[in-house]
Amino acid sequence: MNDNLKLDIAYIAGVFDGKGSIYYKQIIEKRKTKNPIKVWKIRMEISMPDKNVMELVHETLGCGTLREKKAPGKKKQYRWQCSHRDALYVCKLLWPHTIIKLHKIEQIIDHYEPDIQDLGDNIVDLALERETRQS
Numbered sequence: 001m002n003d004n005l006k007l008d009i010a011y012i013a014g015v016f017d018g019k020g021s022i023y024y025k026q027i028i029e030k031r032k033t034k035n036p037i038k039v040w041k042i043r044m045e046i047s048m049p050d051k052n053v054m055e056l057v058h059e060t061l062g063c064g065t066l067r068e069k070k071a072p073g074k075k076k077q078y079r080w081q082c083s084h085r086d087a088l089y090v091c092k093l094l095w096p097h098t099i100i101k102l103h104k105i106e107q108i109i110d111h112y113e114p115d116i117q118d119l120g121d122n123i124v125d126l127a128l129e130r131e132t133r134q135s
Contacts, residue, residue, distance in 0.1 A: 008060045013097030015053060020046040022087075022104040024111070042108060044090055045081040054078035061090055088112045 023043040028036045046057060047069075057080050058066040064082030071077075082090055091105045098105055 005060065008056065009093050010097045012057050012060060013094040015048075015057065016044075016046055016094060017098055017100040019048050020044065020101060022101060022108070024104055024107050040111070042087050042111070043081065043083045044087045044108075045079055047077050047079040049075050049077055051078050054080055061093070063089060085112070 021044070023041055026038055026040050029039045030036045044064075046054070048054060054066055058064060061080075061082075063086040064080055066078060066080050069077045069079055087108055088111075091108045095102070095105055095109065
């Protein structure tokens with residue numbers, strides 16, 4: 001793990017804002033033996049030709065997959081990708097530093113933790129706080 005984790009997370013958030021994408025959608029998936037059902041597809045990815053940056057992303061976040069992609073006649077690309085609960089973990093890390101993709105990141109956080117942003121979450125009961133500190 002990197003020593004400059006906070007700096008790296010802020011850097012990764014900037015890279016993600018510029019080169020990343022989020023897929024957050026509920027779709028109807030057809031099944032061979034059963035009726036079609038609604039499923040959520042939640043995925044985050046960053047794709048770019050710089051291998052060092054992509055390795056830093058993968059190593060710092062500690063989740064997802066990093067793959068090399070070479071299309072005929074095109075420059076080699078590296079793609080980092082994660083989905084579902086890993087995407088929630090990454091969204092929580094990137095949330096304070098993201099600007100452009102903030103709305104999509106908040107959608108993923110709200111999907112998994114809908115009660116976390118209730119209005120009463122940040123209110124501290126001072127009487128209760130004082131009582132617990134004195135005892």
